[in-house]
Amino acid sequence: MSDEDGDPQAWETLSTETAYDCQAFEVVHESVRLPDGTETGFDTVHEPEAVVVLAFTPDGEVVVIEEWRQAVGRTNRGLPAGTIEPGEDPAVAAQRELEEETGHVAERVERLTTVEPLNGLANSVHHHFVAHDCRPTGERNLDDDESIRVETADYDDLLSALATDDLRDGRSALCLLYHDRFDEPER
Known part of the structure; x- marks a missing residue:
């Protein structure tokens, strides 16, 4: 998630780390900054297409x-x-x-x-x-x-x-x- 296209709703990714990894997927934790300046964490599941x-x-x-x-x-x-x-x-x-x-x-x-x-x-x-x-x-x-x-x-x-x-x-x-x-x- 980045502000590559200048989207005013885009979140800025400050850091990324893999919180959990297994054969089928991984859980990724990101530290992000929201458009209003709030910094928070966000977890997503990453898997192959x-x-x-x-x-x-x-x-x-x-x-x-x-x-x-x-x-x-x-x-x-x-x-x-x-x-x-x-x-x-x-x-x-x-x-x-x-x-x-x-x-x-x-x-x-x-x-x-x-x-x-x-x-x-x-x-x-x-x-x-x-x-x-x-x-x-x-x-x-x-x-x-x-x-x-x-x-x-x-x-x-x-x-x-x-x-x-x-x-x-x-x-x-x-x-x-x-x-x-x-x-x-x-x-």
């Missing part, structure tokens, strides 16, 4: 995953998603994550949107993609902390699941809704 993949089979079904999520203490249903490797193109990461998590390979992948889902708390950036003509011809390669079941679902049923709280993963919900509202519904 990620991809979310709305993957359609040739029959128009959506490839979905069910994965245990320790933070909420339950199995969560959603779309394949994962971290972009350093220097990796987001579209390449989308194809890689789809195959690693589900064994499905896409004939083509198109960018849907990019969002900052938690920009009040984290520097997270999620790139959403639509993958077409996905077939289970690849090889799964799960991370050590992943336990994923793969299935397919009807697109309209997934949209309905959002209304009944049966699909609660925020990344997946945004991807589905954005696709439904703004993208050409090619399934």
